[in-house]
Amino acid sequence: MSDDVIQAEGLGVQLGGQQILTGIDLSVGRGEVLALLGANGSGKSTLVRALLGIVPIASGSVRLLDSPLGRSAPWERIGYVPQRLPGSAGVPASALEVVTAGLLNGHRLRPPRDARVRALTALEEVGLTDKACSPVHELSGGQQQRVLIARALVRRPELLVLDEPTSGIDIPTQQTFVDAVLRLHDGGATVVVILHELGPFAPLIERAVVLRHGRIAHDGAPPHARDEHATLGHDHTHAHPGPTPRPTGPTLSVEVNL
Amino acid sequence: MSWIETFTSMLGSPLMQRAFLAAVLVGAAAPVVGTFLVQRRMSLMGDGIGHVALTGVALGWLVGNWTGLAPHDALAVPGAVVMAILGSVVIELVRERGRTNGDLALALMFYGGIAGGVLLIKVAGGTNANLISYLFGSISTVSAADLAWTVVLAVLVLAVGVGLRSALFAVSHDEEFARASGLPVRLLNMLIATIAALTVTVAMRVVGLLLVSALMIVPVAVAQLYARSFSRTMAVASGIGVAVSIVGLTITYWEDFPPGATIVVLAILVYGVASTLRPFLRRSQPAGDPHPDVSDDVLIADSAAD
Numbered sequence: 186m187s188d189d190v191i192q193a194e195g196l197g198v199q200l201g202g203q204q205i206l207t208g209i210d211l212s213v214g215r216g217e218v219l220a221l222l223g224a225n226g227s228g229k230s231t232l233v234r235a236l237l238g239i240v241p242i243a244s245g246s247v248r249l250l251d252s253p254l255g256r257s258a259p260w261e262r263i264g265y266v267p268q269r270l271p272g273s274a275g276v277p278a279s280a281l282e283v284v285t286a287g288l289l290n291g292h293r294l295r296p297p298r299d300a301r302v303r304a305l306t307a308l309e310e311v312g313l314t315d316k317a318c319s320p321v322h323e324l325s326g327g328q329q330q331r332v333l334i335a336r337a338l339v340r341r342p343e344l345l346v347l348d349e350p351t352s353g354i355d356i357p358t359q360q361t362f363v364d365a366v367l368r369l370h371d372g373g374a375t376v377v378v379i380l381h382e383l384g385p386f387a388p389l390i391e392r393a394v395v396l397r398h399g400r401i402a403h404d405g406a407p408p409h410a411r412d413e414h415a416t417l418g419h420d421h422t423h424a425h426p427g428p429t430p431r432p433t434g435p436t437l438s439v440e441v442n443l
Numbered sequence: 444m445s446w447i448e449t450f451t452s453m454l455g456s457p458l459m460q461r462a463f464l465a466a467v468l469v470g471a472a473a474p475v476v477g478t479f480l481v482q483r484r485m486s487l488m489g490d491g492i493g494h495v496a497l498t499g500v501a502l503g504w505l506v507g508n509w510t511g512l513a514p515h516d517a518l519a520v521p522g523a524v525v526m527a528i529l530g531s532v533v534i535e536l537v538r539e540r541g542r543t544n545g546d547l548a549l550a551l552m553f554y555g556g557i558a559g560g561v562l563l564i565k566v567a568g569g570t571n572a573n574l575i576s577y578l579f580g581s582i583s584t585v586s587a588a589d590l591a592w593t594v595v596l597a598v599l600v601l602a603v604g605v606g607l608r609s610a611l612f613a614v615s616h617d618e619e620f621a622r623a624s625g626l627p628v629r630l631l632n633m634l635i636a637t638i639a640a641l642t643v644t645v646a647m648r649v650v651g652l653l654l655v656s657a658l659m660i661v662p663v664a665v666a667q668l669y670a671r672s673f674s675r676t677m678a679v680a681s682g683i684g685v686a687v688s689i690v691g692l693t694i695t696y697w698e699d700f701p702p703g704a705t706i707v708v709l710a711i712l713v714y715g716v717a718s719t720l721r722p723f724l725r726r727s728q729p730a731g732d733p734h735p736d737v738s739d740d741v742l743i744a745d746s747a748a749d
Contacts, residue, residue: 237623260625271617275481276663278616279672286613291625294610320671336620346623 188215190344190375191236195245198228198235205231206399209245213377218370218389220407221379223396229379230268232396233346236377237265250344260290264342268349270321270329277320280332284308287336307339308332311361327358334365345369347378351385359385383407453696461590462582462692466706468597469646469658470688474666474680475604476642477659479635481667482615488636489656491534491549492527492643494556497652499526499644500577501563508567519577520592523647527640530556535636539629580651580703582692589648596645600638605677611635612673649688650703658684661710665717669724683713 189212196209206228213219221229234240236247238254247254250262264287284304288296297303308317311331316324321332330350337345350362363385366376370389383390387407395403453459480488503522512518530552537548564574585593604611614621614631621628639659646655666679691706 234619234623238625239619239622256625256627258625263623265620265623267617267619267623271619274616275484275486276478276667276673276676277671278482278612282612282673283616285609286616286620287624289610289613289621289624289626291627294607294626296609318671 189213189248190215190217190250191377192248193236193245196232196235196242196247197244198231198240199243200231200240204243204399206235209401211394211401211404213375215375216370216373218366218376218391219378220383220386220390220393221377221396222381222393222408223402227396228399229396230348231399233348233377233379237263237346256291258291261292261340262343264337264340264345266333266337266345266347266350268352269326270333274322277322279318280308280313280321280324280335281305281317283321283332284335284339287339290340303339304335307335310338310365311335326353327355330354330358331361334362338365338369342369342374344375344377347376349379349381352381356385362386363389449697453693458585459692459696461585461587462702463689465582465585465590465593465649466688466692466702467685468593468601469642469649470684470686470706471681472597472600472604472684473642473646473655473658474662474684475677476600476635476639477663478666478673478677478680479604479611479615480639481660481663482612482673483635485538486660487549487656488531488534488639489643489659490653491552491556492531492640493647493652493655494553494560495530496523496527496556496640496643496647497560497574497577498556498563499523499560500574500647500652501560501567501569502526504567504569504573505563516573520589520644520647523577523644524596524641526556527644528637531636531640532633535632539632576651577647578651578653579701580647580649580654582649582702585648593645593648596641600641600645603634603638607631607634608674608677616673650706654703654707657707657710658688661707661714662687665710665714668717668721683710687713 191211191213193209193211196206196211197204198206209232211232221232223229231240235242236249238247238258242254250259252258281301281304284307285296285300287307288300288303305314305317308314311334313328313331313335316328321329324332334347334350345366347362347366351359354362366378366386366389370376376389378386378390380386390407392405393403393407394401395408454463477486477489480486499522500516500519501522503518503520504516506522507514507516507518534549534552560574561571564571610626610631611634613624614626614628615635618628621631642659643652643655646658650658662680662683663676665683666676670676670679687706687709691709692702694700694709695702695705
């Protein structure tokens with residue numbers, strides 16, 4: 186029995202006739218917090234989706250928690266947080282119902298008896314107790330993200346996979362994500378998180394995998410921010426001082442006589 | 444004769460008893476399936492299946508003729524069931540492949556189904572008039588055998604639709620997450636397609652193939668105006684389905700209206716009233732600022748400092 190939670194060997198993925206991922210070898214050990222970095226279109230999301238069996242694998246193999254991907258994988262121990270909720274559906278669904286869906290998996294098609302209590306606890310953990318009965322499409326973007334993380338947490342996952350949890354999200358919700366990851370990590374869970382920049386996750390990340398053109402370009406310590414950007418309390422938002430650009434053409438001036 | 448007497452005589456007639464049992468079952472089952480279809484944005488799927496089922500009806504006739512069965516149409520309902528399931532599975536496969544040409548595939552099915560039905564019924568030695576009762580329903584001619592079919596299929600649809608509603612909801616609401624949970628997504632999708640096909644054939648005798656979809660979709664359209672959750676939408680829609688079926692059928696006992704059309708018009712009237720009254724009846728939102736206070740609110744530069 187290996188101690189690896191994720192084991193991918195020679196993983197290749199083709200979508201729409203295009204080779205998206207090539208020869209990915211990745212093993213993630215128990216309790217690791219791994220960041221997947223890379224530019225847009227580098228294959229981060231596809232890698233995660235292939236690891237979880239959402240997109241078909243063209244070549245290579247994937248093992249999750251020591252079982253091959255498929256019916257027998259221990260789905261009840263794996264949590265997935267997608268980037269966003271699917272577009273508005275025709276029928277309202279309450280936050281509680283969406284979170285309860287997280288209790289279903291390949292081995293369980295009907296929710297357990299204590300589904301309601303567990304779903305409410307998960308919603309409480311992300312601070313949405315009062316929104317349990319609200320339709321999800323009436324919630325704000327940040328609140329919808331919290332519902333999605335509650336849906337993953339309700340399983341008490343041993344492996345949590347998050348797809349860009351912090352993109353376009355306000356700071357309090359980002360903190361909810363970081364807190365949730367921290368709690369799971371303290372409990373011994375393994376976390377794989379797709380990020381654009383380390384941001385609030387920076388102190389947690391132990392290992393970073395950088396993808397470029399569908400291949401692993403770097404696997405090791407997380408990259409450090411450059412120079413003064415790394416210092417604590419550095420203000421990333423600032424104006425760009427400099428001379429006012431010279432006008433490039435004939436200027437037009439208008440005089441108004443009152 | 445007082446209206447109470449009329450009422451008891453209506454309930455006393457075995458014909459009406461059969462018709463009521465069929466209407467109640469169809470009225471309850473159709474919106475349950477409709478809730479999943481609306482959730483998946485496939486409201487017209489029932490219509491597509493209905494058209495294909497017509498070919499099945501004609502095919503049933505044809506086979507019945509060949510084998511020399513006593514009533515010509517003994518195989519009409521089984522034929523419709525087979526073709527409807529086939530058609531719905533094809534629609535589902537097209538949807539799975541990619542959404543771009545699903546619309547076109549559905550259209551091809553609509554027209555192929557109707558044309559095939561009209562053509563085959565002629566080959567079987569029937570006329571288009573024989574198809575009319577399937578197209579528009581003829582609940583007043585429900586036979587004991589028809590009723591048996593209706594009861595079995597409707598109970599099956601209700602058992603699957605209600606019993607597995609959490610899993611079917613999960614796969615309809617977020618297919619990607621369902622895949623990432625190891626749910627048998629394809630099986631569940633096919634299950635929805637199959638119970639939709641069964642509902643169409645069950646409802647065929649009550650409202651007719653052309654109006655089946657209305658009984659699946661319109662009660663859901665009413666329910667989602669007010670409901671705030673999926674299961675509530677399903678329960679309310681099912682209740683509305685039963686109510687309009689009973690009221691519609693009762694009206695046709697007094698007036699010589701076609702039952703299927705009466706039931707559907709009633710359902711649409713209910714939708715009209717419900718959507719008009721919605722602004723007045725909808726539970727008011729709890730008071731309070733809908734905008735939460737966040738610590739990283741936008742900093743507004745002091746324009747006076749310029």
